[in-house]
Amino acid sequence: MTDRVAGPRARPDDLTAKARIRREALHLFAEHGVGATSLRTIAASAGVTVGLIVHHYGTKEALCDAVELEVVDLFAEAIASVPVDDRPAADLVAARDVAVAEMLADNPAVVDYLRRAILHGGGDRKDLVSRLTELTAQQVRDLRTAGLASTRQTVGEQVVTIMVRQLGRLFLQPLVDRIAEEFDDLAGPSRPQLLVTLTR
Amino acid sequence: MTDRVAGPRARPDDLTAKARIRREALHLFAEHGVGATSLRTIAASAGVTVGLIVHHYGTKEALCDAVELEVVDLFAEAIASVPVDDRPAADLVAARDVAVAEMLADNPAVVDYLRRAILHGGGDRKDLVSRLTELTAQQVRDLRTAGLASTRQTVGEQVVTIMVRQLGRLFLQPLVDRIAEEFDDLAGPSRPQLLVTLTR
């Protein structure tokens, strides 16, 4: 985390106002999009005033950056949480996939936020996808220098494969669910599941 | 189309102001999202004043509805454009898939708009996904009563399959492209392609 260090008024169980602002921003951004979320809405949700948001983050864009940084941190933490003992490479990769999947399951807002961030994309700003790609690429490179990853594909190919595996289903499943909603016989656990693969 | 009938000032080759407004709205909504697009921006792009938008569409939400209706019409037209002669069912379905794919290739803004609309997801309003689902369901039912579609799956299953096949790749491909951008060796035509399938 970027600054979950206990500030002056931080109580042990509760969150700092600064952290609360960031958390509510994440949830509201995920639900309504950045453009459609005003600072006043965030302030109200976090139980503070607009001024405090400005005090802590300066501008709305800086707040967005902080939110994105927190999301990236969540990924990094999930990956770092699995130890790199001398197990086979396939095991390690699978364990990391599981850790990321669990993190995403615990933080549905992250999934929604990511979905939006992906297509909003582009522009000049160094954005979320770039950061996540960088994170994954570093992960792949580490595995390679440790002799744990195949070098028959390029790094790029491996990164794309990993990210699509991790994110692909999450992006498309809501569409499937939305459609399934409209048919009685598709309700329940027998709902169709997506399978996303890559060809070349 | 809903109202491409020639109005008073419609010139043969050009578009009515009303249609121009709708078209620019579609493009701007697709690029920046509905919430981040103001009526004044749309007016400027269409070369009219805000007042005219209000005059023709009343409210911004009504304009959104009109845009969505036009998108649905594009799908319906694409499907209706392939004749239903007595060819095998598989041929017909494939031809319709091609027609839809061509329509989407001709209207990239529709793809971008759809991507946004899908995840913005609904609330109370009868939204785009519902309408497209309805359209596809009708298509499936027609094929069934004509004895051209299998009845071994439920209608719902067939609808989901068709829509995911048609839309799935379009949604995920931008993510792949974005990631591929960051690696030199993934540029060009050999870019990885997605394959989206359904399991049950």
Add this chain to the structure above:
DNA sequence: ACACTTCCTATACAGTTGTACAGTCTTTTA
């Protein structure tokens, strides 16, 4: 006790938003 830093509220401001409306053209109808 003091100053000092940090957290936080309140208010203000210029710019933008969606909507409303009065009025002016232009076309159609009769």
Add this chain to the structure above:
DNA sequence: TAAAAGACTGTACAACTGTATAGGAAGTGT
């Protein structure tokens, strides 16, 4: 040609936007 209808502009307005800033409250260090 007169009148009715529709297309279109310009201006106005209340509500909301992000940002700025002055000042109070609460903590820490000396």
